[in-house]
Amino acid sequence: MRLMDDLHAETLILRRASSALGERYSSGERVLYAKAAADLDELALRLGEIATLYNRGVGDRLASKHPELVVMTAAEIAAMLGDAVADTVAYLVDRAKAEALTLCGDTNAAAELMGRYV
Numbered sequence: 001m002r003l004m005d006d007l008h009a010e011t012l013i014l015r016r017a018s019s020a021l022g023e024r025y026s027s028g029e030r031v032l033y034a035k036a037a038a039d040l041d042e043l044a045l046r047l048g049e050i051a052t053l054y055n056r057g058v059g060d061r062l063a064s065k066h067p068e069l070v071v072m073t074a075a076e077i078a079a080m081l082g083d084a085v086a087d088t089v090a091y092l093v094d095r096a097k098a099e100a101l102t103l104c105g106d107t108n109a110a111a112e113l114m115g116r117y118v
Contacts, residue, residue: 008047009077009084015040016081017088024089048074091117 018040022031030037051074059071094113101110 008044008051008074009081011040011044011047012078013081013084013088015044016085017092020085020089021092051077 098110
């Protein structure tokens, strides 16, 4: 269920990164609009539920026949995300800085800042 794992992980990364940005730059307030934050929370919850249902119905049987497949729970996926969340926060902060530099007319500095992500 690699696709579901990746989708669930990306959703959790975005959710945690937005929370970290809010804590760091907005006095603990979420940086997303309330509706968008609620939708992201709901999506992460539902993807975790879908992954659990899949693992129970199909994943365990597939993994027993194909040892290279690893069935991961939603909690195991969430536990692996520390570095990815930090990397996402750094990217979003650098992107905001680059946009500010561009608005100030310093496109070379903006390109240099974002060059590590290309």
